[in-house]
Amino acid sequence: MKILRQIDSFLARIEQTFLIVLLSVMILLAFLQVVLRNLFSTSILWGDTFLRQLVLWVGFTGATLATRQKRHINIDVFSRLLSDRGQTIVGIVTNLFSAIVCIFLTKAAIVFICDEKSSQSILFANIPTWIFILIIAIGFGLITFRFLTIALENFFHLVKKES
Amino acid sequence: KIKFATLAPEGSTWMKVMKEFDRAVRKQSNGRLGFKIYAGGILGDEKDVLRKIRLGQLHAAGFTGVGMGEILPEVRILDCPFLFRSYDEIDYINTKFYQRFARGFEKKGYVLLSWAEVGFVYVFSKSPIRSIEDMRKIKMWIWEGDPVAEATFKAFDLHPFPLSVIDVMPALQANMIDGVYTSPLAAIALQWFTKVKYMMELPLANSAGAVLISKRKYDQLSPDLQKILSENARHYMAKLITLSRKDNAKAIETLKKSGINIVPISNKETMLQYEEIGKKARRLLAGKLFSQQLLTEVETALAEYRAKHSNKTTN
Amino acid sequence: MEIVFIGLIFLLLALFGTPLFVIIGAIALLSFHSVGIDTSAVIVEMYRISNTPALLAIPLFSFTGYILAESKTPQRLVDLSQALFGWIPGGLAVVALVSCAIFTAFTGASGITIIALGGLLFPAMLQNAYSEKFSLGLLTSCGNLGLLFPPSLPIILYALVAKININTLFVAGFVPGVLLLILVSFYCFYKGVTLSVPRTRVTFRNLYKAIKAAIWEIPLPIIVIGGIYGGLFTVTEAAAVSAFYVLIVEVFIYRDIKLSSDVPRIMKESMLLVGGILVILGTALGLTNYLIDAEIPMKILQFLRSFVQTKLVFLIMLNLFLLVVGCMLDIFSAIIVVVPLITPIALDFGVNPIHLGVIFLVNLGIGYTTPPVGMNLFIASFRFRKSILSLYAASLPFLAILLVALIIITYIPEISLWLVNVVGIK
Ligand code: NA
Ligand code: NA
Numbered sequence: 084m085k086i087l088r089q090i091d092s093f094l095a096r097i098e099q100t101f102l103i104v105l106l107s108v109m110i111l112l113a114f115l116q117v118v119l120r121n122l123f124s125t126s127i128l129w130g131d132t133f134l135r136q137l138v139l140w141v142g143f144t145g146a147t148l149a150t151r152q153k154r155h156i157n158i159d160v161f162s163r164l165l166s167d168r169g170q171t172i173v174g175i176v177t178n179l180f181s182a183i184v185c186i187f188l189t190k191a192a193i194v195f196i197c198d199e200k201s202s203q204s205i206l207f208a209n210i211p212t213w214i215f216i217l218i219i220a221i222g223f224g225l226i227t228f229r230f231l232t233i234a235l236e237n238f239f240h241l242v243k244k245e246s
Numbered sequence: 247k248i249k250f251a252t253l254a255p256e257g258s259t260w261m262k263v264m265k266e267f268d269r270a271v272r273k274q275s276n277g278r279l280g281f282k283i284y285a286g287g288i289l290g291d292e293k294d295v296l297r298k299i300r301l302g303q304l305h306a307a308g309f310t311g312v313g314m315g316e317i318l319p320e321v322r323i324l325d326c327p328f329l330f331r332s333y334d335e336i337d338y339i340n341t342k343f344y345q346r347f348a349r350g351f352e353k354k355g356y357v358l359l360s361w362a363e364v365g366f367v368y369v370f371s372k373s374p375i376r377s378i379e380d381m382r383k384i385k386m387w388i389w390e391g392d393p394v395a396e397a398t399f400k401a402f403d404l405h406p407f408p409l410s411v412i413d414v415m416p417a418l419q420a421n422m423i424d425g426v427y428t429s430p431l432a433a434i435a436l437q438w439f440t441k442v443k444y445m446m447e448l449p450l451a452n453s454a455g456a457v458l459i460s461k462r463k464y465d466q467l468s469p470d471l472q473k474i475l476s477e478n479a480r481h482y483m484a485k486l487i488t489l490s491r492k493d494n495a496k497a498i499e500t501l502k503k504s505g506i507n508i509v510p511i512s513n514k515e516t517m518l519q520y521e522e523i524g525k526k527a528r529r530l531l532a533g534k535l536f537s538q539q540l541l542t543e544v545e546t547a548l549a550e551y552r553a554k555h556s557n558k559t560t561n
Numbered sequence: 562m563e564i565v566f567i568g569l570i571f572l573l574l575a576l577f578g579t580p581l582f583v584i585i586g587a588i589a590l591l592s593f594h595s596v597g598i599d600t601s602a603v604i605v606e607m608y609r610i611s612n613t614p615a616l617l618a619i620p621l622f623s624f625t626g627y628i629l630a631e632s633k634t635p636q637r638l639v640d641l642s643q644a645l646f647g648w649i650p651g652g653l654a655v656v657a658l659v660s661c662a663i664f665t666a667f668t669g670a671s672g673i674t675i676i677a678l679g680g681l682l683f684p685a686m687l688q689n690a691y692s693e694k695f696s697l698g699l700l701t702s703c704g705n706l707g708l709l710f711p712p713s714l715p716i717i718l719y720a721l722v723a724k725i726n727i728n729t730l731f732v733a734g735f736v737p738g739v740l741l742l743i744l745v746s747f748y749c750f751y752k753g754v755t756l757s758v759p760r761t762r763v764t765f766r767n768l769y770k771a772i773k774a775a776i777w778e779i780p781l782p783i784i785v786i787g788g789i790y791g792g793l794f795t796v797t798e799a800a801a802v803s804a805f806y807v808l809i810v811e812v813f814i815y816r817d818i819k820l821s822s823d824v825p826r827i828m829k830e831s832m833l834l835v836g837g838i839l840v841i842l843g844t845a846l847g848l849t850n851y852l853i854d855a856e857i858p859m860k861i862l863q864f865l866r867s868f869v870q871t872k873l874v875f876l877i878m879l880n881l882f883l884l885v886v887g888c889m890l891d892i893f894s895a896i897i898v899v900v901p902l903i904t905p906i907a908l909d910f911g912v913n914p915i916h917l918g919v920i921f922l923v924n925l926g927i928g929y930t931t932p933p934v935g936m937n938l939f940i941a942s943f944r945f946r947k948s949i950l951s952l953y954a955a956s957l958p959f960l961a962i963l964l965v966a967l968i969i970i971t972y973i974p975e976i977s978l979w980l981v982n983v984v985g986i987k
Contacts (some may be wrong), residue, residue: 092599099829106624110808112618113801120422121793124385125405131797132390132408135611138620138835145836155580156841156939158949162578177579184587187600188844191590195601195608198300201867203317204293207391216608225686226840255722256901273921286722286901288853290609303854330664415717416795437720437727467568 084239091232095151100148102144108135129207136206143222150229153194171241178234192220202209247280248463248475250409251295252308253287255435259283259489260308263352267482274474279467281306285360292316299460306459310364314393314456318350318538323544324454327398328524330548333491335454336363336552339544343422356458359476360483364429364453365494370442371425374509379521387414393535394527395427398450414438429453430497439501447510448520457483567591570836573869581939586844592851602854603847610843613803615673620835621800622677625807626822627831629778630680632817637775639685644771647761651753653689655746657682658703660782662742672940674704676834679944690758701941702963703745705926708892709738709919715892719918722900732984733977737923737970744966745959754764765940777810821831837943851869860934862902872910876971879903880924888935895925912974919977927963930956 112127113134120126149155163172199213206212254260261283268281289295289304292313298304303322311325323329330336340361348358375381381402388395388406407423417423418441426438427450433439434438457479464472502508511517530544532538569586575584589603639653646652666672679700686696708715711731720727752758761767772779773929788794794802801947811818818824852858866880869875875968886895900921907917929937932953942949970976 094827099825102832103825103828106620109617110622110624110801110804111796113621117794117798117801118409119862120798124625126407128388128396128406128408131617135613135616137607139839140609141832142835143837145832146840147312147836149833149836150580152936153621153739154837154943155582156837156935156943157578157580158575158951159578160576160950173577177574177577180574180587181579181583181890184583184590185591188586191600191602192604194599194602195297195301198601199297202296202316215611216604219604227876227877257724282856284853289850290606291612294605294609294612297605298602301601301605303593303598303602412718413795418793420793422795440727 084235087235091151091229092102094228095119095148098144098148098225100146102141105137105141109134109141112137119237139220141216145223147225147229150157150158150226150233153233156234169243170239171244174237175234175241178230178237182227182230182234185223185230187224189220192216192223196220247282248306248459249284249304250260250281250306250308251284251287251289251298251304251422253292253310254308254390255286258285258435259493260486263482263486263489264308266485270478270482271474274478275471279471279474302462304461305463306359306457308362308453308457311394311454312389314454314458317354317458318347319534320350320540321347321454321456321537322394322531323528323540325394326524326528326531327401328393328520328542329528330449330452331552332347334555335548335551340454340548342547343544351458352362352461356460357461357464359457359459359479361487362455362457362483363454363487363490365412365431365490366449367429367435367451367453368449369425369427369446370433370506370511371422371444371446372442373424374444374507375425375446376509376512377516378523385421385423386416386425387423387427394451394531397527397530398523401523402532415441418442420548423479430494430501434500439506440506442506444509445498447508448517453500471533506532582840582844585841585848589844589847589851591850596855602850606846606850608844609846610839615796617797618673618800619676619838620832621797621804621846623831623834624828625800625803625833626677626680627827628807628811628818629822630684630817631827634775634778634817635681635685635688635813636965637771637778638681639689641771641775641779642685643761644763644768649750649753649764649953650760651746651749651758652760653686653758654691654695654699654749654753655782657686657699657953658706658742658745658749661700661704662707662710662738664785665704666710668894672704672838674707675700675937675940675944676838678704679941683945690756691752692756694951694955695752695756697941697945697947697952698957698959699745699749700945701937701952702936702956702959704929705929705963706738706741706745708922708926709734709741713922714876715922715925716894716918718896719900721919723894723914723918725914725918729915729981730812730918733919733981736927736976736980737919737966740970740976741923741963741966744962748958748962781806792952799888805898834943838940841936841939845891851894858899859902862899862906869910872912873972875907875910876912876920879907880967880971881921883921883924884931887925888931892925892929896921913978915981916974916977920971922965923963923967927960927967930960932956 113131116126116130116134162170165173196213196216199216200211204212206215250264250266250385253259264281264283268283272280284304292307292309293316295304296313299307302440311322317321324339330339331435344358344361344541370374373384373556375379375384375486384402384404386399387403387408388399388408390408390410396404407417409417409423414423414426415438418426418438426442428436428438430445445555467475500507511520528541532541571584571587575581580892586603590600593600593602601853617888642653642656646656649655651731661674661678686699687693707713715732716730717727720730757985781803788799788802808824812820817829861882861967865878869878883899884957886899904914904917908914929935932938938952938956941947942952
């Protein structure tokens with residue numbers, strides 16, 4: 084569990100740095116585009132396309148961090164009515180279920196990426212489209228890992244309580 | 247059932263002919279074959295539709311050059327600027343090169359059921375374009391990620407603004423752009439004509455189209471169904487091309503009536519300049535989308551055709 | 562039988578706190594799997610998000626909103642609006658209402674309004690002694706009113722799909738839009754009085770002090786709203802300019818926020834929001850793709866058509882149907898899928914196409930905040946860090962007002978058509 088937690092916080096640090104770099108690039112590039120368009124009547128041809136891809140990258144990185152902080156949107160009505168033990172068990176079930184669903188989403192993303200790769204589709208400037216879609220597989224992969232970690236945490240919490 | 251996607255909206259000529267096509271196929275196959283049509287681009291743009299065809303959610307679709315080019319880039323030669331001067335020339339080249347492109351599509355896993363057509367694409371602008379210099383002053387829209395349009399405007403030496411189709415209307419309103427290119431019919435359907443004043447008489451290019459079905463689905467059909475499908479596709483798409491040419495001619499009249507000024511080419515010299523730009527754009531694309539050899543073949547075929555029909559008037 | 566069983570399990574999992582995107586994703590995956598289509602269809606649809614025109618506005622406005630909320634801007638703006646409108650009961654609430662409506666008119670998506678303005682207005686309203694429940698409800702429900710005002714993108718799209726004149730629909734939406742604003746404003750006045758929100762007298766000194774304090778923030782709405790109305794910027798450009806401007810102003814001029822410590826933290830916080838929304842939106846689009854593929858909306862309509870006989874019953878059924886659609890589909894898909902289907906039926910029953918457009922847009926807007934699955938409730942839940950249940954409760958009074966307005970607008974076509982006839986455009 085300790086190693087898992089270390090990996091988790093190590094990944095989180097990388098993700099955070101990555102997020103901050105991407106968002107800074109996004110803000111600067113978006114502003115540069117406005118300046119170029121309005122003051123110099125020109126623009127970076129691939130700029131807007133690239134910016135929209137960045138949104139996906141920033142979004143999925145944010146989503147894995149949101150999983151880590153248990154900040155995903157949910158309708159939690161019942162679990163607050165349960166005892167501490169009940170909540171822990173429910174935590175194991177819901178997080179395991181979430182991990183399983185996210186494994187299938189990751190798998191679906193990988194299938195899509197492989198297909199896109201074989202289609203040789205180009206997004207702009209000779210960069211193939213599948214490179215940009217990678218983030219969906221990476222994102223769901225990391226989210227799966229996070230749900231598993233939380234489920235395990237709950238499990239150990241339960242074992243410790245019982246003994 | 248063949249699941250078919252098109253960008254054409256419900257109620258358009260496209261959809262009317264598509265439904266006739268569907269009825270004919272159902273009748274001749276005694277209900278063994280028919281279409282399930284998803285209109286109005288509801289399943290996505292052409293790239294999305296291609297993805298869905300590859301994963302088997304869809305089987306067939308009507309494509310423009312953008313989608314066809316994703317499968318077989320060399321087919322984009324048909325969309326090149328200032329290549330065709332009349333519908334006769336388009337029909338001649340489309341027939342002459344049909345087998346070649348059909349083989350190309352087949353290698354990539356698609357069956358070319360028939361050509362379709364968007365038609366001649368014109369430049370619409372807020373100020374009149376009477377010369378190449380006027381053109382260079384236009385803040386021209388460009389469809390995001392279309393290499394043919396990129397080469398065209400590069401040949402003009404003008405710097406276009408890439409936007410998705412939905413964003414064009416607000417951008418015209420905001421004067422972020424003051425020129426667009428599209429078919430007369432689309433200029434009306436998308437209401438872009440309300441934001442511009444002029445239309446160039448000389449078409450920028452012809453926008454090609456085709457109906458493709460995945461080879462996987464086609465091969466599942468028994469030979470008699472394949473025959474019914476192919477024959478009806480050719481018949482109804484030919485009908486569609488005729489109708490859409492009429493629609494576009496009518497659309498130009500409507501545009502004139504609603505106050506759009508048609509700007510003709512003032513002299514022979516300007517015309518030659520435009521043709522030079524067309525050639526330049528095609529050279530830029532040769533070796534990228536299509537081979538130099540194919541370009542030469544098409545240009546030679548056109549030159550021969552023009553020499554033969556030079557005494558005939560073109561429309 | 563099997564479907565009911567799986568449905569119950571999913572419902573139970575959802576009610577025990579499974580993230581919603583997981584539930585929606587699971588349904589989408591299973592649906593495609595059950596009809597033998599590869600589940601990567603869900604991801605294909607998710608990736609289509611990267612083609613959404615105003616997509617970039619979401620992270621940029623989120624960041625702007627978080628920066629403003631974390632600086633002392635809310636205090637300065639409350640002071641300013643107090644100095645200007647403090648004498649009106651419920652003054653700040655009406656200011657919030659109108660700003661949300663205008664903002665949605667530009668973005669075409671009331672979710673973005675909650676992200677961009679919510680973080681700023683929510684603390685401001687709390688400081689001004691409005692109750693949490695009222696403030697949440699107002700900020701979550703009222704962005705939708707802007708869908709009816711130009712240059713709202715949904716109006717443009719509706720007009721394109723239904724083949725009616727865009728300007729006519731802009732004019733037609735105006736009176737119903739104002740009616741909605743007035744009804745909600747009355748509620749704001751009422752709340753301002755009953756919550757005994759303190760009122761202040763307008764004095765020149767106070768006004769001067771407030772303007773001087775907020776002098777760098779006052780240009781922001783002018784840049785955004787003036788820039789877009791004046792035809793200088795598109796929505797995305799306005800988002801880019803505000804993000805950049807706010808960063809400079811709050812970090813280097815007001816120095817409310819530290820570049821090295823605060824900015825990275827705020828960046829991360831704001832992108833958690835974007836991520837949370839993106840995965841729900843993505844899986845929901847995946848599910849939408851299945852619904853369209855299986856022609857579910859078309860089937861519901863056929864069912865409706867089979868037993869509806871009169872115009873009145875049709876309108877009632879239409880409202881119910883559109884509320885459900887507004888919950889399930891995003892507004893653009895809803896327009897593209899449903900408008901071509903209902904237009905001919907509505908014409909059969911003698912409904913004016915312009916009036917139909919107004920009904921449609923009001924309905925879809927309300928659908929966004931209708932429990933249990935209205936998208937804006939989720940976005941607000943994330944943005945304000947409140948449970949989804951407290952948002953259900955908060956939005957109910959507003960929902961009631963909006964439904965009353967919807968009934969009035971639906972059954973009195975003159976409200977939508979009067980101005981069109983006066984102006985005389987067709
Ligand atoms: Na696009
Ligand atoms: Na601009």
